[in-house]
Amino acid sequence: MMCTRFIAGTAGVVVSMALALAPPASAQSADGPGTVTNLAELTGRFRVAGAATAERMTYWSRGPRGPMLSTGAVYLPPGPPPPGGWPMVAYAHGTTGIADQCAFTSEPRTYYLNSLYPQLLEAGYAVVISDYVGLGTPGTHPYLDGPSQARSLIDGVRAAKAIAPALGTRWAVLGQSQGAHAALFTAHLAPADAPELSLRGAAATGAPANLDLALPLAGPWIPRLPLDRTTAYLAMLLAGLRASAPELDVDGYLTPTGLDALRVVESECVEQANARLADVSIGAMLAKPLDDPALVAAAAAMLRIPTDGYTVPLFIGQGLADAQVPAPLTAKLIAELRLSGTDLEAHVYRGDHIGTVDEAQPDVMTFLRRVLGPVQ
Known part of the structure; x- marks a missing residue:
């Protein structure tokens, strides 16, 4: 791996009752972003080793033209929460498709359930996942619409806190590919959009830039x-x-x-x-x-990932053999972020689009520990 770092400047408490069904997404909802409309326990192949609870939720978020529904999932670590509640990692998934059956939480995703999520839970982080608006919910998923995908993640964290009192306010966002694009938009938007939450940083691998x-x-x-x-x-x-x-x-x-x-x-x-x-x-x-x-x-x-105005640290990982997100496009993004004075940690790996995820994981975990601080 080649690496460059640039720097400027009561546990598992979850409401298990089913909530009222939502009105059609085409209607103007009276409920605010993050309002949960349905909640169900995740069982069987959706369970994660080391998770005290696993819940799938439907919640209101914001699409390109107004309110839209999204689905997502919440996994809590075992044991009593630390003072202030469990810190959260919001995971932003890569491209699955735009048809409803492609929603990330509707089919077991072995790598995440058996590898990534257990690592995050073992580190003491709750895991919050968003399917993004329009995936498995009414309306067409606005693919690579950075602002609406960021709001899906922000509102997913709001929804998670509404159903899990054991969660704190500290959180970070982690994403790959489409999710990396969403994670960077989230880092740019969330501090002003959700001041009641404390976003600490964003990690992105294989971000489709430029x-x-x-x-x-x-x-x-x-x-x-x-x-x-x-x-x-x-x-x-x-x-x-x-x-x-x-x-x-x-x-x-x-x-x-x-x-x-x-x-x-x-x-x-x-x-x-x-x-x-x-x-x-x-x-x-x-x-x-x-x-x-x-x-x-x-x-x-x-599509255009902001290159200035960030108030939280960023991590960007890029594979040199990536044939889906070519490295020169990411190099331009890194250079522009560096010139703007962004607190940026950038890593270059030898792998392809998917291989970079595994190569980057140790560095990502180090970054998350740095920005989220110790779990007491």
């Missing part, structure tokens, strides 16, 4: 690229943008092949969608360039 710069260059001339899943990723992004900003007429940019690609990603999870779209180039999807100023501005608001 994608907004590439979008206006896309058009019918783009061939198949030597990267993984690019067609599926673009189709998911455009499907989410079509749902959240219908005035942009996303369909008007698409060929029949492109319209079919959006139907695929709206009905299948990312692995299956990628298999069906593996031989489809981005150019074959597009009838004209994606360079309309209104479209470019809307995409930038979703």
Whole structure:
């Protein structure tokens, strides 16, 4: 591993009763962000070794155009909570797809349940997971919409505190890939958005950075690229943008092949969608360039990771062999964060997009201990 560090400047108490069902997400909810509408115990393959309690919750959050529901999960460490309550790590997951059945907590995810979550619990951190708005809940998931995914995480922490009095206010956010993008937006938004909580830092591996710069260059001339899943990723992004900003007429940019690609990603999870779209180039999807100023501005608001204005420390990990998030894009992000004076710890690893997760984990745990402080 190569590493550079830049710096400027009563346990397990959970309400187990089912709460009232939520109104349709299309309605304006009278309940505030983080209001829990349903709660159920997680059993069987969803259990985590070392977790005193495991609960799946549905709660109100905020999508691109107003209130939306999200689901998530909460795992508490065993034993009595420390003074002030258990600190939390909000885990922001990577891309699963945008169809409802792709919600992260709806299928057991072995790596996280058997490896990552037990490490966090053993360290004394409660684990809070968000599926993000529109995944398994009404509406289309706005894929890579950084602000709404950040609010899903923030409101998930609010919801966790509402159902688990043993939780404190200290928390950090950890994310991979799509979740890394969401984690960095969370670090930027949460201190002002949720001042009642004490966000201490954000760790991100494989963050898709600077994608907004590439979008206006896309058009019918783009061939198949030597990267993984690019067609599926673009189709998911455009499907989410079509749902959240219908005035942009996303369909008007698409060929029949492109319209079919959006139907695929709206009905299948990312692995299956990628298999069906593996031989489809981005150019074959597009009838004209994606360079309309209104479209470019809307995409930038979703995609562009802020490069200044952070008040909490950041950790960024990048794999040199990453074929989904190329290292040069992350290098630009790191350089801009460094120039802005952000408290930044940056690590470069030799692995690919997924391999970097394991390589980075010891450094991530060290970072979390640094920002969250001791668990008494």
